[in-house]
Amino acid sequence: MSSVIETIQTLLVDLPTIRPHKLSMTTMARQTLVIVRMRHSDGIEGLGEGTTIGGLSYGPESPESIKRNIDTYLAPLLIGQPSGNLNALRARLERHARGNSIAKSALETALLDAQGKRLGLSVAELLGGARHDHLPVLWTLASGDTRKDIDEAFQRLEDRRHCDFKLKIGANAVDHDVRHVADIKAALGDRASVRVDVNQAWDEATAVRGIAALQDAGIDLVEQAIPAREHAGLVRLSQRFLVPMLADEAVQDARDGLTLAARGFSGAYALKIAKSGGLQGVLELAHVAQAAGIGLYGGTLLEGTIGTAASLHAWATLGDMAWGTEMFGPLLLKDDIVVEPLTYHDFGVDLPQGPGLGITLDEDKLAHYARKN
């Protein structure tokens, strides 16, 4: 008899960050991973992970709601179903549950991990094959202090860990933020690419003023300067400036990608498995972007190793990503819950090898960091 899904366990795992991570909407001192352990009747376990940033300040899903919605609504849709038909399972989740893209991504990751282990293929191989085994990774400077950010950037350059940097801005007045960014760019010069992420903090008039100054300062990319739903404004900004716009919160899935492209947006899309409900959904968005001549960027919701590995398997199947990736999530965390962490070197990260995600849980670490109530 072919395998069926038997149990789905969810765990909240709290890991401290190596330093406060200051975003426009909140400051993170820890990250909460929602870990999914999906057991199948053939004895195989699939691992998945869902994260968000800053509780509810980023989006409508919180770690607690992800866990609760999987336990109460999504897991019962999957339990007892055949393990191997991922397209049917994805359609079933879509038909019976709206939204909840982070929860769905965690589940689809666990399904793919199990299927890969079952067939002896990596997740990238299941998705058609990896075109890369080493992907570039930038680092986010977000200590909130210009001097500290500059020191951090030089350290990463020296260690050959990162040569592209993203600065999180939008929490302060625009002039203050622009000075902060310009000082960092001036210190780094041509040694590094510097980009900014405003996380929707500006209105369009502020964005016009801020982006003009950022462009003069030599910034390479401006991410989500205005609110997610202001597609028309984002199109105007992309047409007004030479510095390219990166759409993040504005594009969740392929449909958003198509709408924005059809309205005349140019620039790049931040791909995130969490926004698109999983690896298949995010690749659909990537293909729309490719068809529209829009650049690709491998994004993160600050996932730990499992979610980061899942994303890497998806990005590895794509051709060149014009803006690389930001799959540094595990490096922002003080500890890990896997036996073998990802390998970061030479300004990037290696695609994990082996069946499924290529990741093994460290049971002791998991037990230590898992929330007890």
Ligand SMILES: O=C(O)C[C@H]1C=CC(=O)O1
């Ligand atoms: O891009 C975001 O909005 C989310 C995230 C990615 C890197 C980072 O520091 O925050």
Ligand SMILES: [Mn+2]
């Ligand atoms: Mn962003």
